[in-house]
Amino acid sequence: MNDFATPPNHIKFLAKRLFGNCGRIIDGAIAYLEPGGGGPETDHTHAHDHLFIVVSGQATIRLGGERKTLNPNEAFLVKGGIPHSVWNSDAQTTVMVGISVEAEERKNA
Known part of the structure; x- marks a missing residue:
């Protein structure tokens, strides 16, 4: 559980x-x-x-000719303008959360 910590005033709680x-x-x-x-x-x-955000399993993101692998409790921001797709690279079901966000370039325009 690398990089997990207990926030102040919390008990039996890792984040x-x-x-x-x-x-x-x-x-x-x-x-x-x-x-x-x-x-x-x-x-x-x-x-x-x-x-x-990968919850369980493992996901591989194809990203502009490269590959980025995400394990449980890891997150990665994919810029929408780069050709991409996401694939399960595990032998069991991978559970992940996908959040769509307004691109920075568009937000600052």
Whole structure:
């Protein structure tokens, strides 16, 4: 449980900051990716960014020709303008939270 700590005035409580300010939240969803599942099949782009948080399992993000692997309790902000998709890279179901946020460039325009 690396990077987990007990906040002041809490008991039997561990927390880990997953992200700071990353823009205005548009929406959020929980996803269950079966082994070998994910998508979209062809990497895509869009105007908003995605903040992906893995709850259990392991996810691999295809990102502009590279790959980023996320394990439980890890988060990663995907810039929407970079071709991307997300895939389960575990032998069991991966559970992850996806939060769509307004892109910084758009927010500051």
